[in-house]
Amino acid sequence: xxxxxxxxxxxxxxxxxxxxxxxxxxxxxxxxxxxxxxxxxxxxxxxxxxxxxxxxxxxxxxxxxxxxxxxxxxxxxxxxxxxxxxxxxxxxxxxxxxxxxxxxxxxxxxxxxxxxxxxxxxxxxxxxxxxxxxxxxxxxxxxxxxxxxxxxxxxxxxxxxxxxxxxxxxxxxxxxxxxxxxxxxxxxxxxxxxxxxxxxxxxxxxxxxxxxxxxxxxxxxxxxxxxxxxxxxxxxxxxxxxxxxxxxxxxxxxxxxxxxxxxxxxxxxxxxxxxxxxxxxxxxxxxxxxxxxxxxxxxxxxxxxxxxxxxxxxxxxxxxxxxxxxxxxxxxxxxxxxxxxxxxxxxxxxxxxxxxxxxxxxxxxxxxxxxxxxxxxxxxxxxxxxxxxxxxxxxxx
Ligand SMILES: Cc1cc2nc3c(=O)[nH]c(=O)nc-3n(C[C@H](O)[C@H](O)[C@H](O)COP(=O)(O)OP(=O)(O)OC[C@H]3O[C@@H](n4cnc5c(N)ncnc54)[C@H](O)[C@@H]3O)c2cc1C
Numbered sequence: 489x490x491x492x493x494x495x496x497x498x499x500x501x502x503x504x505x506x507x508x509x510x511x512x513x514x515x516x517x518x519x520x521x522x523x524x525x526x527x528x529x530x531x532x533x534x535x536x537x538x539x540x541x542x543x544x545x546x547x548x549x550x551x552x553x554x555x556x557x558x559x560x561x562x563x564x565x566x567x568x569x570x571x572x573x574x575x576x577x578x579x580x581x582x583x584x585x586x587x588x589x590x591x592x593x594x595x596x597x598x599x600x601x602x603x604x605x606x607x608x609x610x611x612x613x614x615x616x617x618x619x620x621x622x623x624x625x626x627x628x629x630x631x632x633x634x635x636x637x638x639x640x641x642x643x644x645x646x647x648x649x650x651x652x653x654x655x656x657x658x659x660x661x662x663x664x665x666x667x668x669x670x671x672x673x674x675x676x677x678x679x680x681x682x683x684x685x686x687x688x689x690x691x692x693x694x695x696x697x698x699x700x701x702x703x704x705x706x707x708x709x710x711x712x713x714x715x716x717x718x719x720x721x722x723x724x725x726x727x728x729x730x731x732x733x734x735x736x737x738x739x740x741x742x743x744x745x746x747x748x749x750x751x752x753x754x755x756x757x758x759x760x761x762x763x764x765x766x767x768x769x770x771x772x773x774x775x776x777x778x779x780x781x782x783x784x785x786x787x788x789x790x791x792x793x794x795x796x797x798x799x800x801x802x803x804x805x806x807x808x809x810x811x812x813x814x815x816x817x818x819x820x821x822x823x824x825x826x827x828x829x830x831x832x833x834x835x836x837x838x839x840x841x842x843x844x845x846x847x848x849x850x851x852x853x854x855x856x857x858x859x860x861x862x863x864x865x866x867x868x869x870x871x872x873x874x875x876x877x878x879x880x881x882x883x884x885x
Contacts, residue, residue: 493518496677497666498644499652501525502533503839504681504832506635507847509642510565512679514848515855519644520675522668524651529635531683532783532839536706537725537733539717540841541581541626542608544597550868551792555838556601557861558845563625565844569641575633578726580716581626582613586762594621613718615766620718628717628725628733631840638844652682655691657826664828677854680798680831684784691826694801694884696789696874697834701743704735705752707778710770720762722755734759736837740787747780788834789874795846796870797854798831800824804875806884821879823872830854831871 496512498505501523512519525531542559545552566572585591598608598621606624613620639646651669655678658665666673684699686692709727717725725733737751756775760767788794803824830850835842845861849869852860859866867873878884 494676495520495674496679497522497664497673497675498679498681499523499666500681500683501528501635501639501646501648502531502681502683503529503631503635503638503843504533504683504835504847505679506533506638506642507843508679508681508830508832508851509644510638510844511847511851512644513642515851517677517855519642520647520673521639521644522647522650522652522673524649524669526648528639528646528648529632532785532835533631533635535631535704535733535735535781535783536731537628537728538631538735538840539581539626539628539719539723539725541583541623541717541719542841543838544594544601544621546593546596547600550862550864552597552601553862554792554845554865554868555842556603557865558842560607561845561848562841569637571634571637574637574640575629576728577627577629578716578728579625579627580726581623581628582611582620582716582718583623584613584616584718584720584762585619585621586616586720591619595619615714615718615763616720617765622716626717628728629840630728634840652689655829657829662828676828678826678829679850680829681833683833684786686786686831686833691800691802692798692831692833694875694878695794695831695833695871696878697794698740698787698789699743700785700787700836701739701782702736702785702837703747703751703755703780703782704733705755705775705778705780706731706733707773707775708732712769714763714766718763720758722758724759724763724766743784745782747782749776752776752778752780785836785839786834787836791836792834793832793836793842793846793869794834794871794874795832795850796830796872797825797827798829799871799875800826801875801884804879804884806879809882821876823875828854
């Protein structure tokens with residue numbers, strides 16, 4: 489290793505950390521990936537099957553533009569790296585428009601975002617007979633295999649069973665010192681993607697992120713069954729390796745790890761009431777006997793991911809009121825950052841679709857100092873948006 493070699497440490501081997509490694513690999517940055525678990529994709533990214541499709545709003549918003557661009561970026565990586573040969577998946581997602589309101593929102597979304605019909609089109613979903621948006625390249629995928637495959641392409645040095653305990657940026661030579669459960673690691677760049685465990689990091693725990701409990705139900709592939717994933721408030725995936733998944737429940741208040749049998753029953757009842765033509769052929773089933781998995785999403789206050797350079801709030805002069813600064817004529821707030829530290833978190837319930845693009849935006853902003861997307865998307869992702877809001881409301885002290 490020559491003296492010039494710069495090293496990046498990525499914390500968290502979920503889909504976010506894997507996506508950051510991928511963006512670093514594109515730039516030939518030597519990368520060490522650490523995770524406190526024994527291997528990758530053990531938490532939110534560890535479900536047996538998930539769905540990939542973009543989030544759309546009636547009118548163009550930064551959130552929906554980001555989601556659509558992220559979906560297209562995902563598909564470009566999928567094609568370029570032949571992921572279809574390595575990641576178990578089934579193409580095609582129906583998104584039901586099962587009320588007038590939903591129809592108004594989503595059918596107009598196709599027009600306002602000028603989405604070509606090969607990406608999404610209106611179609612009747614055969615089992616419900618309801619109008620739906622069909623994403624031919626949307627997918628049911630194995631999140632674990634997707635994460636592992638992105639890591640195979642990215643090929644970082646991996647350190648599992650290695651927990652980040654603390655870190656600091658040295659002002660003298662801008663190195664970052666990470667204290668981990670297995671010793672110290674020095675690096676030039678640090679990327680944080682700890683999922684819900686972000687709250688243990690005192691330098692990022694001011695971010696308004698929530699840990700949200702979710703439960704899915706895994707059941708044996710039924711015959712006949714849906715060829716494509718269907719979203720109807722909940723979702724049913726296509727069958728992969730002999731199983732299908734029903735997802736997902738949502739609880740931000742009670743977070744116990746034990747599965748709740750009543751949620752399995754509820755998921756099943758919603759399926760049978762929304763898609764009776766599908767489930768009636770399966771005969772009597774006892775959903776409380778099917779395996780479940782509980783995991784935790786990390787959701788930001790505005791439900792949009794957080795991707796950007798990490799603000800250094802210890803350098804903000806919080807004795808000065810935000811409003812007073814504006815009164816003395818400052819139009820823009822100078823935000824101090826940890827210059828070589830990035831964060832990717834808050835991917836909520838769409839991490840599989842969003843992580844690769846969010847990571848590319850994050851890594852390019854730190855390495856090239858430039859924004860590869862529109863200004864509004866870039867700003868909408870930055871952690872700064874919460875800092876300013878919280879400063880205004882005096883919530884940072
Ligand atoms: C029930 C459920 C269903 C979902 N379904 C879908 C779906 O169908 N489609 C979709 O797109 N998204 C879905 N999601 C969302 C998606 O799974 C998440 O957005 C995504 O997995 C988040 O990935 P992540 O890498 O940010 O977090 P995680 O996968 O949780 O990874 C964080 C990693 O950081 C590690 N870590 C934490 N702290 C430390 C530390 N101090 N040191 C070292 N390592 C550390 C953890 O061990 C973990 O491996 C679902 C989520 C849930 C909960």
